[in-house]
Amino acid sequence: MKAMSTTTDCKWNPSIARIAMLAVTAFVFMNSAELQAAAQTSVTTYHYDNYRTGWNQKESVLTPSNVASPSFGLLHQVQLDDQVDAQPLVVPGVAIAGGTHDVVYVVTEKNTVYAIDVHTGMPLVSVNLGTAVPLPLGCNNNANNVGITSTPVIDPSSNTMYVVAYTLENNSQVYRLHALDLGTLTDKLPSAVVSAQHTLTNGTVFSFNAQYQRQRPALLLANGGIYVGFGSFCDFSANLSRGWLLGWTAATLTPFPSSQLNDQQATDSGNFFLSSIWMSGYGPATDDSGNILFVTGNSDARTYDGITNLQESVVKISNTLTAVIDLFTPRNQVSLDNADADFGSGGVMVLPDQPGSTPHLAVAAGKNGTMFLLNEDNLGHYSPKKNNVLASYSIGGCWCGESYYMDPKDGLGRVVSSGGSTVEVWKVETKIKPALKKAASSAFIGGGQDPGFFTSISSNGSTNPIIWALSRPSGSGNNISLFAFDPETGGSTLKQLFQASAGTWPYLGGNANLVPVVANGQVFVASYKQLSIFGLTNGVTNGLSSVTKPKATKAANQQ
Numbered sequence: 001m002k003a004m005s006t007t008t009d010c011k012w013n014p015s016i017a018r019i020a021m022l023a024v025t026a027f028v029f030m031n032s033a034e035l036q037a038a039a040q041t042s043v044t045t046y047h048y049d050n051y052r053t054g055w056n057q058k059e060s061v062l063t064p065s066n067v068a069s070p071s072f073g074l075l076h077q078v079q080l081d082d083q084v085d086a087q088p089l090v091v092p093g094v095a096i097a098g099g100t101h102d103v104v105y106v107v108t109e110k111n112t113v114y115a116i117d118v119h120t121g122m123p124l125v126s127v128n129l130g131t132a133v134p135l136p137l138g139c140n141n142n143a144n145n146v147g148i149t150s151t152p153v154i155d156p157s158s159n160t161m162y163v164v165a166y167t168l169e170n171n172s173q174v175y176r177l178h179a180l181d182l183g184t185l186t187d188k189l190p191s192a193v194v195s196a197q198h199t200l201t202n203g204t205v206f207s208f209n210a211q212y213q214r215q216r217p218a219l220l221l222a223n224g225g226i227y228v229g230f231g232s233f234c235d236f237s238a239n240l241s242r243g244w245l246l247g248w249t250a251a252t253l254t255p256f257p258s259s260q261l262n263d264q265q266a267t268d269s270g271n272f273f274l275s276s277i278w279m280s281g282y283g284p285a286t287d288d289s290g291n292i293l294f295v296t297g298n299s300d301a302r303t304y305d306g307i308t309n310l311q312e313s314v315v316k317i318s319n320t321l322t323a324v325i326d327l328f329t330p331r332n333q334v335s336l337d338n339a340d341a342d343f344g345s346g347g348v349m350v351l352p353d354q355p356g357s358t359p360h361l362a363v364a365a366g367k368n369g370t371m372f373l374l375n376e377d378n379l380g381h382y383s384p385k386k387n388n389v390l391a392s393y394s395i396g397g398c399w400c401g402e403s404y405y406m407d408p409k410d411g412l413g414r415v416v417s418s419g420g421s422t423v424e425v426w427k428v429e430t431k432i433k434p435a436l437k438k439a440a441s442s443a444f445i446g447g448g449q450d451p452g453f454f455t456s457i458s459s460n461g462s463t464n465p466i467i468w469a470l471s472r473p474s475g476s477g478n479n480i481s482l483f484a485f486d487p488e489t490g491g492s493t494l495k496q497l498f499q500a501s502a503g504t505w506p507y508l509g510g511n512a513n514l515v516p517v518v519a520n521g522q523v524f525v526a527s528y529k530q531l532s533i534f535g536l537t538n539g540v541t542n543g544l545s546s547v548t549k550p551k552a553t554k555a556a557n558q559q
Contacts, residue, residue, distance in 0.1 A: 040092035040102065041519045044154035046218030046283040047087075047401070047456070051350040054403035054416075054515070059458035061521030064466060064486040066536060068497040075522070076121030076533040082110035082132075083143040083507065084526035085281060086151040087218065087515040089161075090118065096183040097124040103182070104517075104533075105154070106526050111147035111165045113185050114531075118522055121533055127185040129178060130167030137212070139234035140509040146233075151218035151283065151515075153226070155250060160188060162226050162250070164215050173210040177226065179253060192253040194228070196246050201308050202266035212241040214276075217347075218283030223290045223319040226250050231276025231297065235340075239271035243296055245284065247321050258322045262315070264308045268300050275299045275311040280452070281513040282347025282401040287360065287376055290319045295364055297344035301337035304329070306382050312336045312343040314364050314372075314379055328364075328374055328389065329382035341367040346452070347401040350376060351413060356430035358390070363436075365398040369419050369451075373436055390434045396420020399511055400452030408462040408488065414439065416467055420451045423469055423494060425487050442485055442494040447472030449511050458518040466497065468516040470525060473505040480505055480512055482525055482534065500534070503527025 039058075047054040066072055084106060092102040094115070102118045111129040116122065132147035142149070152163035159182040167174050175194035178187055194215075196208040208230075217229035226248045232241035243262035248255050262275035276297040277284070284294040299311035306313070312333045316326040330336065336343060343366035351361040358375050365371035373390040374380065380388030396419030403416040413428035415436055421444050426436040447453060449472040459465040467485040474481075484498040502525040505512040517524040523534040 041090070042092060042156055043090040043517055043519050044156055045089075045221065046151040046153070047403070047515065050220065050222055050286040051352060051404075052283060052285045052347060052401065053349060053352070053405075054456040055405045056456070056458045056518050057405070057461060059518055059521070060460045061536070062458055062466060062518065063464045064488070064497055067466060067484050071536050071538050072498060073534065073537045074500065074532060075535045075537060078116055078121045078123065078531040078533070080106065080108050080114065080529050080531060081112050082108040082147070083528045084108050084531070085149045085513065086526070088517045088524040088526050088531065089152065089154055090517060090519040090524065091154060091156065091182060092520065094182050102520070104524055104531070105152070105161060106531050107148040107152060107163060109143045109145055109147045109149065111167060113148070113161070113163060113180065115185060116531065118533065125185050127180070129163070129165040129176070130169065133166050133168050133173050136173065136214070137233045137236040139236055141234045142510045143507050146214070149214070149216050150281065153219040153221040154182065155221055159183065162219055162221065164194070164219065164228055166210070166215065175210045175213075175215055177228065177248060177253060189253050192248060192255065194246065196244060196255070196259045198259055198261040198264065200264050200266040204266060206242070206261065208244060209240060212237045213244065214278070216278045216281055217294070218281060220284045220286070220292065221250060222286045222292070224250055225256065225319070227284055227292055229277035229284055229294060231278035232274055235274060235298070238274050241276070242273045243276040245277060245292065245294065245317065245321060256321055258320060260317055260321045262296050262310045263299055263303075265303055268303055270300050272300045275309060276344060278344060279347040280345055280399045280401065280511065285348055285350045287316070287350050288353070291325055292317050292319060293348045293350065293362065295344040295346065295348050295366070297342035298337045298340055301334040304333055304337075314348050314362070314374065316379060326379045327381060328372065328379035330370070330372070331382070331384050331387050333382065336368065343367070346398040349402045349404060351404055351415070351428070354413060354428060354430050354434070356434065358430070358434045361390070361428070361434055363402050363415055365395055365400070365402070365417065365419060367397055367399070369395055369397045371395045371398070371402070371417055371419070373434060375434070391436065393426070393436055395424060396422065397451030399450040399513070400454060403455045403457050403467075405457040405459055405465050406462045408465065411462070414487070416455050416457065418453050418455050418469060421445055421447055423455060423467055423485060425467070425494065440487060440492050440494050443496065445469060445471045445483055446474045446481065448474045449508060454513065454515045456516050456518060467494070468518055468523065470502065470512075470514045470516050472512045473508065478504050478506050478508065480514065480527055482516060482523065502532045503530055
């Protein structure tokens with residue numbers, strides 16, 4: 001057989017060449033788009049990670065210079081059906097509504113879950129998970145009704161969102177844990193009714209009662225499980241409400257055999273139990289070993305023993321919820337309880353590993369405004385004489401939670417606190433012994449509710465860090481404001497890059513515990529009946545779109 005010639009059997013054809021060139025160009029373009037989509041950042045859990053650092057270190061679009069310029073502003077306002085207490089979550093490249101979309105997920109107190117296109121502000125799919133509960137126990141520390149309060153969590157490997165809804169079913173209050181498909185928002189498994197039992201110190205069994213328990217902390221996905229914390233409504237019915245941490249196997253929604261009940265005592269002369277987990281919506285954290293950390297609130301000051309009642313404490317528990325491994329309780333636990341000055345009004349943040357002899361650190365603060373620097377490997381337990389911690393610092397009353405980032409100039413960690421009405425940046429020092437040194441603080445950011453607020457950090461690696469903060473409502477319109485600060489300008493005062501109204505909050509009896517979310521060049525702020533999306537406008541701000549909400553459909557597997 002004659003071999004095909006590589007020189008004389010193929011002739012140059014300009015038309016074919018042009019087609020080939022266009023094909024190559026299209027291939028390169030499509031692959032570039034795919035690579036760009038793959039490089040986009042997902043925000044699948046509260047405060048970005050299970051340490052709860054609030055740090056997105058993959059933000060390559062937003063910089064201090066363009067955020068401070070006229071090209072940054074409000075892009076879309078999306079109308080929702082009720083108040084939002086939870087943090088938005090973001091997932092790029094979702095197969096949804098007959099196409100592929102970059103999606104922001106938002107949940108409301110009417111038990112509605114929204115999937116919204118981040119570029120257009122158009123709701124793609126929404127689902128309602130059941131009738132919300134009106135004014136539980138008469139507590140006004142929320143909107144007129146309570147539905148989904150906590151931030152859901154997303155498992156990107158299975159395209160599943162886990163969310164807890166509070167529903168009124170046959171005139172009874174019920175909590176349900178749902179596993180929703182990201183593309184359809186339908187249940188992938190039958191929803192799990194929340195129930196639990198725990199043996200008290202006298203051998204009797206105490207049962208979880210949804211009528212008296214409030215589910216406010218963000219959900220945690222870790223160790224193949226979903227962890228959910230519970231507290232109370234306004235501390236009402238304190239004889240019947242106690243702090244719980246419950247767990248389910250994520251793949252099946254099978255409840256863990258064990259649960260954590262923070263007050264296991266059978267009797268109390270004042271019938272006041274609690275030891276709630278609420279943390280102003282902050283989520284339980286994990287350490288490198290997969291242990292779970294959270295902070296508890298008040299109980300009867302006379303009943304603390306660090307074993308059967310764990311009020312006013314940072315608690316570390318095993319991932320199976322079978323054993324309390326460690327805890328820290330402030331020496332003034334009695335006065336905190338008596339004054340209702342909950343340590344548990346704030347969350348605990350685990351720092352990424354630090355250099356030096358104490359690599360595992362954590363910080364936590366509460367209502368009395370003291371931020372504790374903790375050795376996460378030895379939290380310090382309780383002493384009425386002194387706080388067995390690494391150090392403590394005054395930050396202002398904290399219905400809040402800390403954030404973290406790494407400074408680009410010295411490569412050292414920074415803790416960002418937000419007690420009172422100012423942002424404060426603390427340098428993490430480890431050469432001699434672990435300590436925090438205040439590096440800078442912001443001007444007063446306003447807010448007319450309890451002191452403290454929430455922050456998040458964006459940066460490109462360690463370069464171009466920006467601190468984002470949301471004030472609580474103020475002024476006659478009860479507006480909340482989005483702030484951006486540059487921590488790298490030098491000096492003791494943070495340079496303000498941006499401020500704008502980001503929504504409203506009319507129900508002043510309950511704090512606006514809102515968290516700004518930064519992802520892929522956009523900032524998402526949920527509030528009362530709306531989602532605001534900020535980004536680069538190229539100097540054009542009159543193209544603002546206001547998108548009407550679609551009619552929500554019922555969950556396919558609602559029980």
